[in-house]
Amino acid sequence: MSEQLHDISVSEMDLTMQEFVKLIRATKSHFGTKIPEMVQNYTKTVKGQINNSAVTHAYELIKKILKADYVNDSDGEKFYFDEHHWVKLMYGSSGQQEA
Known part of the structure; x- marks a missing residue:
């Protein structure tokens, strides 16, 4: 679903789901x-x-859980295992996708 987001x-969704999808798109x-x-x-850009x-x-906890770095670039969401090895989120393990 993330590739087709x-x-x-959203106009056909209930209000809660509309807000959730809008938040995901913005984030x-x-x-x-x-x-x-x-x-x-x-x-x-931000003071504080x-x-x-x-x-x-x-x-470090995120990398330990995912066993990779998460990046959302122009080609979509990916897990980078190192600079040259990555997999699209949709092909990652179910545990990585859930995390």
Whole structure:
């Protein structure tokens, strides 16, 4: 479904689902890079304190759970195992997809 999210008409959904799909669409665009790069971009545009050790810890937990980096780029959602090896989200394991 994530590959077809942009084609879905929310007007036929109930209000809760409409809001959920709108939130996903708005949030997905922020995941075009790996988490450390997202944090760097965030700190450039937003004032406030970032707890770097907490971010680092969260990122390590995410990588440990997924066994990969999650990136949403122009080709869709992917899991990157290293710089040259990746798989589209829809072909990842069911556990990775659920996480």
